[in-house]
Amino acid sequence: MTKPEGTVSKPGSSKEYKTGAWRTKRPIFKQEKCNDCRICVAVCPDGVIFGANKKYWADLDYCKGCGICVEECPLKDIELIVEVK
Amino acid sequence: MAKNEVTIEKKEKEEIVESLLTPGHKACTGCGLALAARTVMNTAGKDIIVTAATGCLEVFSTSYPHSAWKMPWIHSLFENSAAVAAGIEVALKALGREKEAKIIAQGGDGATADIGIGCLSGMFERGHNILYVCYDNEAYMNTGVQRSGLTPFEAWTSTSPSGKVSWGNPTEKKNMPAIAAAHGIPYVATASVAYLKDLEKKVKKALEIVGPKYLQIHAPCPLGWAHEPYDTIKVAKLAVQTGLIPIYEMENGVITSVRKITKKAPVEEYLKLQGRFKHLFKKPGFEKELERIQAMADATIKKFNLM
Numbered sequence A: 001m002t003k004p005e006g007t008v009s010k011p012g013s014s015k016e017y018k019t020g021a022w023r024t025k026r027p028i029f030k031q032e033k034c035n036d037c038r039i040c041v042a043v044c045p046d047g048v049i050f051g052a053n054k055k056y057w058a059d060l061d062y063c064k065g066c067g068i069c070v071e072e073c074p075l076k077d078i079e080l081i082v083e084v085k
Numbered sequence B: 001m002a003k004n005e006v007t008i009e010k011k012e013k014e015e016i017v018e019s020l021l022t023p024g025h026k027a028c029t030g031c032g033l034a035l036a037a038r039t040v041m042n043t044a045g046k047d048i049i050v051t052a053a054t055g056c057l058e059v060f061s062t063s064y065p066h067s068a069w070k071m072p073w074i075h076s077l078f079e080n081s082a083a084v085a086a087g088i089e090v091a092l093k094a095l096g097r098e099k100e101a102k103i104i105a106q107g108g109d110g111a112t113a114d115i116g117i118g119c120l121s122g123m124f125e126r127g128h129n130i131l132y133v134c135y136d137n138e139a140y141m142n143t144g145v146q147r148s149g150l151t152p153f154e155a156w157t158s159t160s161p162s163g164k165v166s167w168g169n170p171t172e173k174k175n176m177p178a179i180a181a182a183h184g185i186p187y188v189a190t191a192s193v194a195y196l197k198d199l200e201k202k203v204k205k206a207l208e209i210v211g212p213k214y215l216q217i218h219a220p221c222p223l224g225w226a227h228e229p230y231d232t233i234k235v236a237k238l239a240v241q242t243g244l245i246p247i248y249e250m251e252n253g254v255i256t257s258v259r260k261i262t263k264k265a266p267v268e269e270y271l272k273l274q275g276r277f278k279h280l281f282k283k284p285g286f287e288k289e290l291e292r293i294q295a296m297a298d299a300t301i302k303k304f305n306l307m
Helices: A039-043 A068-072 B002-015 B032-044 B056-061 B081-095 B109-115 B117-126 B176-181 B196-208 B229-241 B267-271 B275-281 B286-304
Strands: A025-029 A049-052 A055-058 A078-082 B048-052 B073-075 B102-108 B131-136 B187-192 B213-218 B248-251 B254-258
Touching: A025 A055, A039 A049, A039 A068, A068 A078, A068 B229, B032 B048, B032 B056, B032 B102, B032 B131, B032 B196, B032 B213, B032 B229, B048 B056, B048 B081, B056 B102, B081 B102, B081 B117, B081 B131, B102 B109, B109 B117, B109 B131, B109 B176, B117 B176, B131 B176, B131 B196, B176 B187, B176 B213, B176 B248, B187 B196, B187 B229, B196 B213, B213 B229, B229 B267, B267 B275, B267 B286, B275 B286
Parallel strands: B048 B073, B048 B102, B102 B131, B131 B213, B187 B213
Antiparallel strands: A025 A078, A049 A055, B187 B248, B248 B254
8 A cells, every 4th residue: 555645554654763862871770769750760851761660761772861861850869871982 | 687678679670760751862962851840741641642743852862763761652743732742632532542641742932922823722712632841942943043932131142142232032922821811711721841750740630630730840851951961950949939930729710829938049040051142241331231130030920939
C-alpha cells in the first residue's frame, strides 16, 4: 500500500535517532540513599530514566544530560559528571 | 528468596514501560515542554487521538521520517489544531465510535492565544468533547523567541528587545484561562511542570468530563528564557511560589480549587535565574520596575487568594 505523502507509518520511530550523542555530562546514580521516591523518573523530559526497588538508571542512548534529575533528587543521590573521552 | 527475586525482576521489567512520547525526539536539553507533553500523554493513556499546532512540540517530535508519538497524531497548520480535533470528534461520532478514543488538541502559547484563538473559540462554542492543552512557554520559541500574547511583562524577546529605551515586552500576559472560561465551558485549569502530580490529576479529571476542556501548562524553556537546563523545575516552581503564575481549577466558570503558596518568594528570585530578565537588574532605575512586577504578583495572590 502506498502511503500518503507526509505521513509516518511507524509510531515511536524517533528512537532510531540517538540523542545521547548530544550529551556532555552524564548522571551517575549512586544508589546510596535512594528511597524510591521516583521523582527522577517523573521529571526526566525525555523519559529515559527507568528502574525500581532503589535501582535506577538512565538510558544513555537517549539521555541528553540536562541534569534535572540531579537537581531535583531530594536526597542528592545522583551525581552529574563530565564525560571525557 | 528465589520467589522474591522473580517478583523483583518482574517489577523491574514493568518499569521499562516506555512513554507515549518516545525518546529520541529533538527537544533541547532540559525542555519543560517535552516534560509536560510526556506527562499529559502518559496520563491520558494509549486510547487517544492527538492533534498538534505548529510549534516547538510539532517540530522536535516529528522530524521526518521519524515520529516520537505512539498514537494517531496529526499536525496540519499553526491555527487549526482545535478545528482539526473538532473534525475528528465529529467524524468519530458519525461512525458511532466516539467511545473508543479520547481526543486531545495541543498548541503552544502562540498557537493558542494569538494565531489559533479563533479556531479554539469555535471549538469551545460548538461544545466538542475535546481536551485542549496549551503548553505555555511564553514566546514563539521554535522560530527564535518572538513575543506572543502570553509573554510576561518586561521579558526580553527578539521582537521586544530590552535596550536604552525599552524594558522588554510592554504588555502583560493575556489571561487566556479567563477567555476560555468566558465561553461557559465545563472545565478550565492551569498547571505547571513543577507539580507533575497535580498535572496528572487535572488531565485525568478533564478527560472524564464531557465537553470542551482547557488546560494551560506553564513550561519553562531553557533556550528562550536563558536559564540553565537543570533549573527547569526550579524556575517553574518559583513562578508559582512568587504568585506570578496562579495554579487553579475552574468548573463551570467558578474557581473550585487553588494551589496555595507554601513559601512565598520575592519576584527577584524568579527573575534573576533567567537571562530574559537580566536587564531588570542592570539598567538604571530597575528597582522601580521590580516593584511593579512585585505589585503584579501581589495582586494575583490577592485575586486568587493564594496565601
